[in-house]
Every structure is written in structure tokens, then in C-alpha cells.
Amino acid sequence: MRVFESAGTEAGDGLTRDCLDPLVISRLRASFSSIVSTEHGHHRLTTTFYATLFAEHPEFRSLFPAALDQQSHRLFQALQFVIDNLEDVDRVLGFLGQLGRDHRKYGVEGRHYFASGHALLVAVQSSFTQAIWTPSLTAAWTELLDLLLNTMADAADNDDLPAAWGATVVDHERRLDDLAIVRLETDSPIPYGAGQYLSVQIPQRPRMWRYLSAAIPANPYGQLEFHVRRVSGGWVSPAIVNETQVGDRWLLSSPLGGLEVDRESGQDVLMIGSGTGIAPLRAQVMEMAMRSNNPRVHMFVGGKYPCDLYDIETLWHLSLSNPWLTVVPVSEEDEDPWWHTTPAPEAPPGLHQRLQGQLGRVVARFGSWADRQIQISGSPAMIKTTVYALQGGGTPPELIRHDPLI
Known part of the structure; x- marks a missing residue:
């Protein structure tokens, strides 16, 4: 269910959609x-x-x-x-x-x-x-x-949905030293659309709500997955990565965000995600994989080091079983830092090998992408530099979509 929708044909006292000249x-x-x-x-x-x-x-x-x-x-x-x-x-x-x-x-x-x-x-x-x-x-x-x-x-x-939903942590996986994947089951299913994000409150930081993107589509069992990276100096993300335990009770608020694939436009799709910003893109391609007919999707997945491509194997598996999906890994550095000793996974035969460079510039080298629906997800700095690189390469700005940087 897509929750990013207009608030009606009118807003308030006679203020219509076209009221601002x-x-x-x-x-x-x-x-x-x-x-x-x-x-x-x-x-x-x-x-x-x-x-x-x-x-x-x-x-x-x-x-x-x-x-x-x-x-x-x-x-x-x-x-x-x-x-x-x-x-x-x-x-x-x-x-x-x-x-x-x-x-x-x-x-x-x-x-x-x-x-x-x-x-x-x-x-x-x-x-x-x-x-x-x-x-x-x-x-x-x-x-x-x-x-x-x-x-x-x-x-x-005028909303008839709950103001907040309760959820229980059922799994906490430390994928990197500073990154965790948290899986929850909500008390009742939340009607969010793949690509949206939700406001969450954790017991370790009461009254401190933070926005997290769902990394899987909504399902009737109320299962949710969030990818969280520890922010230096932050209050909530360090607690999620370091302190969250199975059994913790979270609160989640109404879905937000407007990232979605317009299937009726006939246009193919370009997705660009960095770090945990891949979560809303991942949820969308997972939902698309449940359908028989999809537009082509080129997904560029970036990080500073190869190890920052922490979920690349999941995306490769999706690509192998869905020929409409092409995944292109990109890292700024060619080697991992010395403290990360786990070897980077090798791309399966026939899939795109990892490229090196700044993510936005790498994508822009492939052309203007003027025939695509374009979604960008990542940190505010990453989104701004990627938008700048794409527009510098001739991408029409009206094709680029990203959620508000809040």
C-alpha cells in the first residue's frame, strides 16, 4: 500500500492544489x-x-x-x-x-x-x-x-491508522563493527510501501525518534528489517548498533517518503544507493521480484571501502534470479582498511565487477540516463554530490527523486 499520497483535493479553507501562482x-x-x-x-x-x-x-x-x-x-x-x-x-x-x-x-x-x-x-x-x-x-x-x-x-x-505501532526485536546481526541489521515483528502489520521510511523509538533512548528505511517490503506477518550504521557522536544509532537486544520493544510511527517505481510510465529505472541507503532500494527490488513483468533496473551500490558493500551478496542473488536487475558495486578505495580482515566476496560469473571511484561520478560516466526514472538514497552529502554529478553529466533534474534530507 503506497502511503505517499495527496492530502485531498483541497487543503484547509479553500486552498486548492494550484493556489500558488x-x-x-x-x-x-x-x-x-x-x-x-x-x-x-x-x-x-x-x-x-x-x-x-x-x-x-x-x-x-x-x-x-x-x-x-x-x-x-x-x-x-x-x-x-x-x-x-x-x-x-x-x-x-x-x-x-x-x-x-x-x-x-x-x-x-x-x-x-x-x-x-x-x-x-x-x-x-x-x-x-x-x-x-x-x-x-x-x-x-x-x-x-x-x-x-x-x-x-x-x-x-482524519487518519484512521494508529499513531504508533509496537514491535519486538527478534534478531540483531552485527554485519560490520559499526553496522547492524535489526529484524522486528510488529504487533500488527504496518501498511508501508517499499521504499518508505518510518520513525522509530527504542527503549534505550526514550522520546528520541529517528527515521529508518525499511529494507524489506511489507508483509502480512508484520516482519520488518532495518540497516543501521553507527553515527559518531549520535545518540540513537550507537545504541541500536551496540545495545539493542532480542526482546527489546520498539515503537514505530506512520510511514513517510515517496520513493517508488512508476510502472505505468514505461521508463526503465536507475537506483543509486550508498551505505545503509541501499535499504529502500533493496525493498523495492525485492517487491518487484514478486512480479512477472518489470522495467529494467540498474542499481549502483556504493561505499568508501569494499567492505561497506555489506549486503552485495543479497543483491547479487536477486540479480541472478531476475534478469531485469543489473547490480553495479562501486567503492572509492580499492582495498579494505587494515582492521577489516574478512575478504571481499567475488562477483558471480557474468555479473558486473566492482568499479572504483566516487559514486556519483562513476554513474555519470555512463551517460545522462535521460531515459530513466532515477532514485538516490544515502547520506545528505552523498545525495547532494550525486545530484550535482548527474546534472553535470546532462541528467534532467526533474527525473531525479530522493526523499527530504531529514
Whole structure:
């Protein structure tokens, strides 16, 4: 079941899909760009928003985690995604609807969104000097924030799925020193689409939700698999890799994300994944393998060292039994670091040998891929450099899809 869908033909009080005209979009983009380019603009906007919100509604503070750094980052990235995709209103409404459903895990309801509009407008306006802020900017941002908040409120108040699902850890496999594969069984199946990600909370870090991509398609038994790499200095990923045990109880929130293969377009597919970013791509090709007719898929799988291609054998097996799938392994370094002593697996006869180089540049060397649906998944830095390399090689930007970098 694909959960990335529009929030209805209308969003709120008469705000339709095509409500933002090109002039309004231009004003919004220019003003947001000036915030991004200003030193500490990101920090000023989010800090002002939360300070204003909690001053106006002190009771809202209990809905948020004690530390707001992750929350602030996600707020800014969500605004960035909306601003970047204003011409694709269906995509924006789908994204906002997902966020509205996801935020129910905090106890957020529609009324909380309606009460937040003034704080958001104050935060945006505070990023400009009084001389630069104009009535036309006030009108443009008021229109956008009405669309944003009404869509999220409507999604939060009209979803009949649970706000969160319980799940039990049934397996914890340490694939690398800093990478674990965690398998769970949920109390009831979660209706997510292959390619989506979910917000998870673990018992070792209560009230700290993190996004993880499902590495297998949904199934009627509620089985889930996540691939998690330890982030240096992080709070949640080290606990998942180092401390998670069989029997632990996790909470999972509503699915998010829009990565999916459009089977009706007739276009073949290019997938590019690095590290644990292969998870949503892996889930999609596994789901496709259950069907008899599929477009061709070229999947480039990258990492710094050969050992970072930790699941390449699974992908090779999928490729051997599904001739529409071509897997191309890529590593920046030709040899593993000295502390990794397990030999890298050899590609089966007839399959693509490992290439060396920076992932985006390697993919771009094959051409513009202008006839493909393109998905990219990995770290924010990897996605940005890969998009840059593809566009430099002539790839039309409208063909490239990746989820918001939150």
C-alpha cells in the first residue's frame, strides 16, 4: 500500500492544489534563499519559531523532546523541501500529509498546527530587516503557511491508522563493527510501501525518534528489517548498533517518503544507493521480484571501502534470479582498511565487477540516463554530490527523486 499520497483535493479553507501562482512562488523562493545564505539564518529561524511558540503556548513544550536540535533541523529541511517543490503541488501535499500523520506520535493534533501559524510567520519575518520585509512577502508566506498547516492538521485529524505501532526485536546481526541489521515483528502489520521510511523509538533512548528505511517490503506477518550504521557522536544509532537486544520493544510511527517505481510510465529505472541507503532500494527490488513483468533496473551500490558493500551478496542473488536487475558495486578505495580482515566476496560469473571511484561520478560516466526514472538514497552529502554529478553529466533534474534530507 503506497502511503505517499495527496492530502485531498483541497487543503484547509479553500486552498486548492494550484493556489500558488508563479509570482508567489518566486517571492517565496527568493526570500527563503536569502535566509539560507545568511550566516546563522537557519538557527535564527528555528530558534525564533520555538521561542515564540512556547511563549504563546507554554503547554506545547511537553509535546517536544528536551533537546530541540534534531527537531530544528527537521523543521528547516521540511521547509526547504516544500520551497524546492512548489510547482509539484501533489508531491508537496503528500509530504505534508505524511508529516501530519507522523507527528501524532508526539500527541500533536490539528489544533496544535492552527495555533502554530503566527509563530512560523514571526520566525520567517525575523530573518529579515524591517526595510526588506514587504506586504507582498507577508501575503506570500501567509498563503504558504496556511496551505502547510491546514494540510498537516487535516491529515492528523482524519487518519484512521494508529499513531504508533509496537514491535519486538527478534534478531540483531552485527554485519560490520559499526553496522547492524535489526529484524522486528510488529504487533500488527504496518501498511508501508517499499521504499518508505518510518520513525522509530527504542527503549534505550526514550522520546528520541529517528527515521529508518525499511529494507524489506511489507508483509502480512508484520516482519520488518532495518540497516543501521553507527553515527559518531549520535545518540540513537550507537545504541541500536551496540545495545539493542532480542526482546527489546520498539515503537514505530506512520510511514513517510515517496520513493517508488512508476510502472505505468514505461521508463526503465536507475537506483543509486550508498551505505545503509541501499535499504529502500533493496525493498523495492525485492517487491518487484514478486512480479512477472518489470522495467529494467540498474542499481549502483556504493561505499568508501569494499567492505561497506555489506549486503552485495543479497543483491547479487536477486540479480541472478531476475534478469531485469543489473547490480553495479562501486567503492572509492580499492582495498579494505587494515582492521577489516574478512575478504571481499567475488562477483558471480557474468555479473558486473566492482568499479572504483566516487559514486556519483562513476554513474555519470555512463551517460545522462535521460531515459530513466532515477532514485538516490544515502547520506545528505552523498545525495547532494550525486545530484550535482548527474546534472553535470546532462541528467534532467526533474527525473531525479530522493526523499527530504531529514
